[in-house]
Amino acid sequence: MTDLGCGRSWDDVYRVKPSRLTCEGCGWPMNARLSPLQVPHFAHQPGAPGDCQAGGESPDHLYLKWCLLTSAQEAGAEAADEVEGPGGAWRADVLASDPGGRWRFALEAQLSRITPSDI
Incomplete structure (x- = not known):
């Protein structure tokens, strides 16, 4: 999706500090990243709660x-x-x-x- 489904582009959020993105599952801050295979994804910042549904799933x-x-x-x-x-x-x-x-x-x-x- 060119607008990430929220009216913002990947360039608006990738490598932007602070990102001001939050996880819809737990509310924890997120970062836009690329996987080793160059798949765009979002990852929790360190210290995220362990019970977030999205937290244990790989980018793939x-x-x-x-x-x-x-x-x-x-x-x-x-x-x-x-x-x-x-x-x-x-x-x-x-x-x-x-x-x-x-x-x-x-x-x-x-x-x-x-x-x-x-x-």
Whole structure:
């Protein structure tokens, strides 16, 4: 997204000190960075709380979730990220559904090895 979804460009936030960016999950200050593979991402500044949902996810995982979310929306689905199931029984990286409510499915951004029994 050319405006990062908030009316600001990457150049407005990359290597800008202080960044004045905050995490939507925990409110902690964030910095715009590039991963070793040059993937743009945001990272918590040191000292962030350990219970932030976004804090333990790699830049590649977050990027894949964004790709799933925007692709589902562009295909006409209603989609949201980090949707929790009834009673917290499960959490979908992205939950996509038909605007008419006829179907819904979870999209998972899986980058590490996983066994069929874990699935």
